[in-house]
Amino acid sequence: MSARTGGPDTGRLGAWAELLRVSAVFTVVGDGLAGAASLGVRPGRATALAVGASLCLYEAGMALNDWADREEDAVDRPHRPIPSGRISPPAALAAAGGLTAAGLALAARAGRPSLAVGTALAATVWAYDLRLKHTPAGPVAMGAARSLDLLLGATAAAGPPGPGGRTGRATGSGVRAALPAAAVLGAHTAAVTTVSRRETRGGSTALPLAALAVTGAVGALLGRRPPPDRPGVPAGPDTGAAGRTARHALAASLGAVYAATAGRPLLHAALNPSPALTQRAVGGGIRAMIPLQGALAARGGAAGVALGVMGLAPLARTVARKVSPT
Numbered sequence: 001m002s003a004r005t006g007g008p009d010t011g012r013l014g015a016w017a018e019l020l021r022v023s024a025v026f027t028v029v030g031d032g033l034a035g036a037a038s039l040g041v042r043p044g045r046a047t048a049l050a051v052g053a054s055l056c057l058y059e060a061g062m063a064l065n066d067w068a069d070r071e072e073d074a075v076d077r078p079h080r081p082i083p084s085g086r087i088s089p090p091a092a093l094a095a096a097g098g099l100t101a102a103g104l105a106l107a108a109r110a111g112r113p114s115l116a117v118g119t120a121l122a123a124t125v126w127a128y129d130l131r132l133k134h135t136p137a138g139p140v141a142m143g144a145a146r147s148l149d150l151l152l153g154a155t156a157a158a159g160p161p162g163p164g165g166r167t168g169r170a171t172g173s174g175v176r177a178a179l180p181a182a183a184v185l186g187a188h189t190a191a192v193t194t195v196s197r198r199e200t201r202g203g204s205t206a207l208p209l210a211a212l213a214v215t216g217a218v219g220a221l222l223g224r225r226p227p228p229d230r231p232g233v234p235a236g237p238d239t240g241a242a243g244r245t246a247r248h249a250l251a252a253s254l255g256a257v258y259a260a261t262a263g264r265p266l267l268h269a270a271l272n273p274s275p276a277l278t279q280r281a282v283g284g285g286i287r288a289m290i291p292l293q294g295a296l297a298a299r300g301g302a303a304g305v306a307l308g309v310m311g312l313a314p315l316a317r318t319v320a321r322k323v324s325p326t
Helices: 008-020 022-027 029-037 045-068 070-076 089-109 112-132 138-158 169-196 206-222 240-271 275-287 289-299 303-310 312-320
Strands: none
Touching (some): 022 029, 022 045, 029 303, 045 070, 045 089, 169 289, 206 275, 275 289
């Protein structure tokens, strides 16, 4: 990781920005929006609540990650906020707990199905940071967390439960409709997480190559023509033959941007698996989340949402110059 904000003189606000990796939050917003788009639903109040819950739970995971890794970071990353003494371990743990509570509260406001998915997401985040991170299940758990984040947006957009508190038909159909997009996002996340395990030491050619293969497969999938609107799932904003052609072109274009953003640094890391290039590959994989989410939204028929998600990319790059996303 680049120590762009590492140092005691960055101030308390800078220390918290580094702990929470604020430049990476721009890659979270698109999860919920892509989830809503997979149903052909325009973002609304419930989607905003789901996105807010996602942001809180993501930042909770960042704080908890550094708390759990404080001893390891004291050796490998002494410039991080906790080992450098800029933030105390109890403060980081309290932030993780408070952000988790806030995320679940927002998910509850979006409806019971959203709270159920949000609870599963929170449990996955805490299990990953405290138990699974350094096990073979770690990348799978991280991929599952991203998939659940997209499903959180889908369940919120699908609407409230039916009479008697039972899950409504729209919610069930919504989750099923969002599963392919969730699986794609989860696969990319698992691949990047696998590479990140070597970002402080480097030395692996196989891991970047495997992630590069996943990137190629996802990029090829995004270039395929989206399926026609399915019965029982609300039609997207861009319907009809012309709309499907336009969303295919946009999804394919954003898929190409995704593949280039993630693939180029992965190839460099495979050719020269140094810590610096491995870190760049991880950073590229994180940044590639934005065009991936945009492509998934476009495949759902929400071209405006896709372009709005892509508008976050310049902001992410600007903040990343000051606060590393890894």
